[in-house]
Amino acid sequence: MKKSILAKEDRSEGILMKQRRKKLKKGIIMSTILACSLLFGSIGVGAETKTTQETSTSVSVTKASATVSKKGVLTFPKKFSMKKVTSELKPEAAKLIKIYGDSLNTGKTKSFNSYVNKHVAEKADNNYLLGRKYVRDNYSQKVKEMRKVNSKKTLSTYSKAVKEVKTSKVKVDNTYKGTGFATFTYQFQPKNFDAFGWVTVQFKFTQLKNGKYVLENLYFIY
Numbered sequence: 001m002k003k004s005i006l007a008k009e010d011r012s013e014g015i016l017m018k019q020r021r022k023k024l025k026k027g028i029i030m031s032t033i034l035a036c037s038l039l040f041g042s043i044g045v046g047a048e049t050k051t052t053q054e055t056s057t058s059v060s061v062t063k064a065s066a067t068v069s070k071k072g073v074l075t076f077p078k079k080f081s082m083k084k085v086t087s088e089l090k091p092e093a094a095k096l097i098k099i100y101g102d103s104l105n106t107g108k109t110k111s112f113n114s115y116v117n118k119h120v121a122e123k124a125d126n127n128y129l130l131g132r133k134y135v136r137d138n139y140s141q142k143v144k145e146m147r148k149v150n151s152k153k154t155l156s157t158y159s160k161a162v163k164e165v166k167t168s169k170v171k172v173d174n175t176y177k178g179t180g181f182a183t184f185t186y187q188f189q190p191k192n193f194d195a196f197g198w199v200t201v202q203f204k205f206t207q208l209k210n211g212k213y214v215l216e217n218l219y220f221i222y
Contacts, residue, residue, distance in 0.1 A: 074119045074203070078211030086175050086184055089203055092119075093186035094167040097199050100220060101162030103143045104155050112139050121206075121214040129206060129216050142220055161190030162199055173200060180207040185221075198222075 068088040069075045099111045123131030165188050173185040185202040204217040
């Protein structure tokens with residue numbers, strides 16, 4: 001009887017040992033899988049971070065680069081993108097249209113003249129540019145003509161509508177690149193005015209001997 005009981009115990013112990021080995025093997029396999037998962041997971045995170053950093057760097061470079069210099073005389077280099085320059089000049093067009101609206105109401109051209117003195121290239125003995133005086137006089141004449149043929153009430157209403165211009169509402173009318181020059185024309189239609197109420201301003205850039213383009217003329221077309 002004792003022998004029979006011992007035999008059962010031996011068999012039971014053998015079965016338990018096998019079960020323990022299986023559990024141990026299973027534990028080792030699961031630990032290995034978990035370790036591999038963590039390893040590959042960390043590699044994935046690193047790759048994602050690197051990609052994100054590269055993308056961020058690329059975006060920042062794109063935002064930083066600008067074609068048109070606006071510190072003094074408006075200029076851009078010999079090799080340029082018409083599309084990019086057109087986009088960069090849009091805020092300037094909005095600024096000038098607002099100035100124009102004020103001039104129509106008051107008859108004063110001081111703000112426009114200040115803009116010209118800062119951003120338009122000056123005539124000199126060694127160049128053939130129109131010069132700032134030409135641009136200022138031309139603008140002054142146009143303002144006088146508009147004030148002469150319209151009533152004060154009409155000018156006041158129109159001026160107020162023109163000065164509400166925003167860059168997003170300015171439309172590109174036309175762009176053109178010729179031999180040694182480039183023009184960029186923009187339009188804005190004041191609220192409650194028909195097609196005859198459009199304000200159109202044109203930037204004309206002339207290429208100098210060094211290859212750079214400079215702003216030579218600002219012209220309001222109507």
